[in-house]
Amino acid sequence: MMRGTGLVNRLAMLIAAVGAAMFPLAPLHAEDGYDLWLRHAPLSAVDAQAARPYLGRGVQLLGEMSPTVKLALDELGQAGERMTGLEPSPHPALVLARADRLESGGYPSDPRLAGAPPGSYSIRAVRSGRILITAHDDLGLLYGAFALIRHIGVTGTVAGVEAFSAPAMPLRMLNHWDNPDGHVERGYAGRSIFDWWHLPEKLDPRMIDYARANASVGINAVVVNNVNARGFMLEPRYIAKLKRLADTWRPYGIRVFMSARFSAPRDIGGLPTADPLDAAVAAWWRAKADEIYASIPDFGGFLVKANSEGQPGPQDYGRSHADGANMLAAALGTRGTVIWRAFVYKAEDDTDRTMQAYAEFAPLDRQFADNVILQIKNGPLDFQPREPFHPLFGAMPKTKVMLEAQITREYLGQATGMAYLAPLWKEVLAADTGRGGTVAQIVAPVGMAGVANTGSDRNWTGTHFDAANWYAFGRLAWNPALTSDQIAREWTAQTFTRAAAPREAIVQMMLGSRETVVKYTSPLGLAHLMGTGHHYGPAPWVCDLERPDWNPCYYHRADAQGIGFDRTTTGSNALAQYAPAVANQWADPATANPRYLLWFHHLPWTHRMASGRTLWDELVTTYDQGVLETEARAQGWAALAPHIDPERHAAVATDLAIQRTEARWWRNASLSFWQSLHSLPLPAGAAPIPERLEAYQARTFPEAPGQ
Numbered sequence: 001m002m003r004g005t006g007l008v009n010r011l012a013m014l015i016a017a018v019g020a021a022m023f024p025l026a027p028l029h030a031e032d033g034y035d036l037w038l039r040h041a042p043l044s045a046v047d048a049q050a051a052r053p054y055l056g057r058g059v060q061l062l063g064e065m066s067p068t069v070k071l072a073l074d075e076l077g078q079a080g081e082r083m084t085g086l087e088p089s090p091h092p093a094l095v096l097a098r099a100d101r102l103e104s105g106g107y108p109s110d111p112r113l114a115g116a117p118p119g120s121y122s123i124r125a126v127r128s129g130r131i132l133i134t135a136h137d138d139l140g141l142l143y144g145a146f147a148l149i150r151h152i153g154v155t156g157t158v159a160g161v162e163a164f165s166a167p168a169m170p171l172r173m174l175n176h177w178d179n180p181d182g183h184v185e186r187g188y189a190g191r192s193i194f195d196w197w198h199l200p201e202k203l204d205p206r207m208i209d210y211a212r213a214n215a216s217v218g219i220n221a222v223v224v225n226n227v228n229a230r231g232f233m234l235e236p237r238y239i240a241k242l243k244r245l246a247d248t249w250r251p252y253g254i255r256v257f258m259s260a261r262f263s264a265p266r267d268i269g270g271l272p273t274a275d276p277l278d279a280a281v282a283a284w285w286r287a288k289a290d291e292i293y294a295s296i297p298d299f300g301g302f303l304v305k306a307n308s309e310g311q312p313g314p315q316d317y318g319r320s321h322a323d324g325a326n327m328l329a330a331a332l333g334t335r336g337t338v339i340w341r342a343f344v345y346k347a348e349d350d351t352d353r354t355m356q357a358y359a360e361f362a363p364l365d366r367q368f369a370d371n372v373i374l375q376i377k378n379g380p381l382d383f384q385p386r387e388p389f390h391p392l393f394g395a396m397p398k399t400k401v402m403l404e405a406q407i408t409r410e411y412l413g414q415a416t417g418m419a420y421l422a423p424l425w426k427e428v429l430a431a432d433t434g435r436g437g438t439v440a441q442i443v444a445p446v447g448m449a450g451v452a453n454t455g456s457d458r459n460w461t462g463t464h465f466d467a468a469n470w471y472a473f474g475r476l477a478w479n480p481a482l483t484s485d486q487i488a489r490e491w492t493a494q495t496f497t498r499a500a501a502p503r504e505a506i507v508q509m510m511l512g513s514r515e516t517v518v519k520y521t522s523p524l525g526l527a528h529l530m531g532t533g534h535h536y537g538p539a540p541w542v543c544d545l546e547r548p549d550w551n552p553c554y555y556h557r558a559d560a561q562g563i564g565f566d567r568t569t570t571g572s573n574a575l576a577q578y579a580p581a582v583a584n585q586w587a588d589p590a591t592a593n594p595r596y597l598l599w600f601h602h603l604p605w606t607h608r609m610a611s612g613r614t615l616w617d618e619l620v621t622t623y624d625q626g627v628l629e630t631e632a633r634a635q636g637w638a639a640l641a642p643h644i645d646p647e648r649h650a651a652v653a654t655d656l657a658i659q660r661t662e663a664r665w666w667r668n669a670s671l672s673f674w675q676s677l678h679s680l681p682l683p684a685g686a687a688p689i690p691e692r693l694e695a696y697q698a699r700t701f702p703e704a705p706g707q
């Protein structure tokens, strides 16, 4: 399914045929990114021969044929055709076996599978050169097949494929902020991939390719609509549409969830109230759940954004978040789960915004029903280029909590340039909460959600490199112990090239790319300095928005003397929301990690940094490093031209050129504004700021995408 369009294919084949003598290895179709990491690029002739018995049709199956097993076989067949270019081997040496059928084939059982969670698989080399993929469930066989394909796709060979793998977390979920009209909130890759209007009759084949991509990295749950939900999506016509998607994705192991608008009983149910303690409201939700389960027996449940940014919720009726979540949880019963978002903050509350979610939810520990999960963003503010981890992790030991990450780059340059986010997520997952483990350990019993970055763009994600973030999210949710480089290496080998030198060059470019964005947008712990509404570009001067905590000036607090948000005991004391050991490491500006310096401290511009520079000089130096890094990346990419197909090479080169321009803009606009406050000179050697502050302030982008 994942191929170029017919016309492109025909033309490409024609060109390939004409040029075959000169370029025998030219790809048969233009590379446009649609195939993502499932390109299955051809192996060398020698490797193809060696891999042939393990890929392709003719795999031996021990177990029942089911829709999921059939997908596994199809995937192996397709990968075989494309990677080896050969007819299936007359002596296939791959066996797919359900664990309960091993004996019938005379194969030993694998003790590691005993008690392993659903989806686990083992890949073993067995007698006479055979490879055996075993799992308890069919989904494990599909995941095992994808793992084998990935291994060959990355290394070129089957050697070393043996593995046992079990998902670290049960819920590995995408949250789509897609609206029913096709607009994607914070979407930078075109319109929504979901064609709600034509469902259920018409199923875009893209829905299958989407499921394949997800399953190939272990993603097993999808919230199909925006957390800022429309009530009408719970009407019967939408349940029919959702059923079509659920039926399509079921064989791929993907469960569907919906964002539910809390006021739906009023909006579409004709009730005068949505009070969670009102019996008629509870009965309405119960009937709604019954109606959904009648169509979609494995419906996952509801995701709810309540009493946040204008969304309705239980507090509209004087009830608590627990009252609201538990009422919905009772409607679902044992059939499903309510995922309640912890992203709440109030207009009327002048508490430091980063403290409000903790203050709201920590006291509710123990009060949530068993089938309620609290979904907590990685940091206490809002998906910034860097934030410390959210203090709620570890603070609610009696509540099921999961991590919410953002794959779409709302605050990290959106769909330009490169920002590989695995290092950001690893930073959070690896953070020790001081309260019973790292964030990864705390969320492992439940899971991880990522706000999706997919759209109708041909390459799915706007830039080719943003597909790495979708990929990395899935891989980390499966195994948070994977390193950012391992994931980058895998993705690059499958997406661009297996050749070691160019692959390593790309991996290195990816690894530092998020840090580059931090440097030129939000150095030293600064946050939320982006343009109003769309969050594109710098706007640290904005200070006149109706809500104080929507203003960049609320976050940087810069004036003639200094900059930064004092969150120590002399300020908001947000530090106190962390375990003492964690708080202590950030409490003293002299020893705090500079990454979080201005997040927790308000300091004079003349503050002496560990580097010996003043804070002001350090800021300038950091912005400048960010700019230089974007330049180096653009040059590095240019040098890779001989190794990358021209279409994708040119597209990425353009993205990186835009990022270089944006980095300069961020640097100049930000420095110009800081300088307007304190009038300190730029350090010697720093490039002058080319325009006046007013010129940067005058740039407006009311039409910026994703709002």
Ligand code: BDP
Binding pocket: 185, 186, 227, 228, 305, 309, 343, 382, 383, 410
């Ligand atoms: C912010 C986005 C906004 C979302 C909100 C949320 O700007 O569009 O609705 O988060 O997570 O990052 O609910």
